[in-house]
Amino acid sequence: MKKKQLSMTGRIIIFVLWILVLCIHESLKIRYYHTTIEINPTVMEYFFLILYNGAYMPYAVMGFLLFAGEMKPHPFRKDLEDEKSLHICNSILAPVNYTATAAVLLCVIALIVSFFFGKPGIEWTSGFQSVVPPFIVNAMSPISAAWLSLLVMILFWLETVLFLSAMNKAGILFPGLLICLVAVHWDSIWFGTEVLPWLPVRCFTLKAMLRNYSIGNGGKSISDGMIYLLSGVIITGILNITVNAVKSAKERKISPTGLIS
């Protein structure tokens, strides 16, 4: 029997459905909570709150992994003959490409779900300070807060997918996948008070960032969290390029023609 290759359309459909389920799950949680404190959030507040919690990141990251799969390089880059460009494409462009597509899809779905649940409006509702840290409400509009949340998510996804890409090329994809999954569930696995600052779970959503870094100082929490996220992206990016280059060099040694397959 011939095995089926999950097409890009198939991946997108599964990802969209999964994210839709998670956004509805988040919205129902938000509605339930806000009904008890008698606040009716606006569309943009819903949009922000969904992204604030990363559309329930421990589950959302699974949808993303399903979407990215084994991460074949994007077809439009297959024609590259220059070896260096090919390395960069395989190591960086493909993960960036998948992350960007996933982020756009998430954004659209979260917005649609927010329109369904929220009342019209783009401003903060009075009394919202009790729901999100006052720093966010005082310093930003719901739209900019939502974009910031999305940026955090994108950086985390990028870090994950770069790490997995490196693990895949190193031949230890599934142990790598397990490390990622343990990392995103870390909060509910380790019950101790001390959590290492570089663990991705500490900054994988804006909510986690504000909870874990420089507590009580919103601006510093975000800048500290962003530094950790960005350093994570850079380190995994370098790791990915290195593994790719080493693997290509090994293949070249093996191949009698010296051509990269």
Add this chain to the structure above:
Amino acid sequence: MHIIRTKTGKNGVWLSLIALTICYFFTSIPLRIESSNMQLSDQPSAFMYSLEPILFGGVIQLFPFCACLPGAMHNRNRYGKLSPARVFTLGSIATALPFIIHTIVWNILALPSNPAVYSSHELQMFGLLNDLYGIAYGIPVYVIFTFGMILCGGSLALVHQLCVIWLRDQVAAFIFPAVLYFGWLLLSIHFTWLQLPAPMDLFDEGLTIRSGCILMIIYAVIIVFCSTRIKAMIARQD
């Protein structure tokens, strides 16, 4: 793709065992540290230490992945031809054995549950567990939980094998059982009128006679469906 694969999937079983066992202890050790200043009779019982990672921790979130890991790290061509019974066993071992090891270790290190003697061992639990935890040092609960894990882990491993035979993309095949598991969980949380038990209710506080029976039927359906499909696909391949 060069993944560390073995003919028997032993690496996957070992990796699952190590990962889950570490996660179990990471949740229960902080509880031990917190209560280290108390006298032994005032400390939580072995039952509490054993069940803390399951009832309050996130170990069960890793079940679908750990159940599929032996298959994912198995030789790909051979795995597709393995008998469903073998795959079920691999998935069950990967998920249930860490719980058994963790439970045995805590029953050695801490006092076994005996609420009749130690007031610190008294618990207020939900469902069937409330009636069972005081009987025979909690052994009936351990047995039921192990049975639940065997059923759940084995079924997820079978779903994974079906995906492996059917799909070319190994990551999609690995993640798909987890999407099924968590999708089912979300369904049971939000559509309460359905009165559908969560997939982990056989080893959680949601366990009642009703939910236990429904879950056993659902898992039986999954096992029978996957096994027949896998056998049919293997026969077609041959």
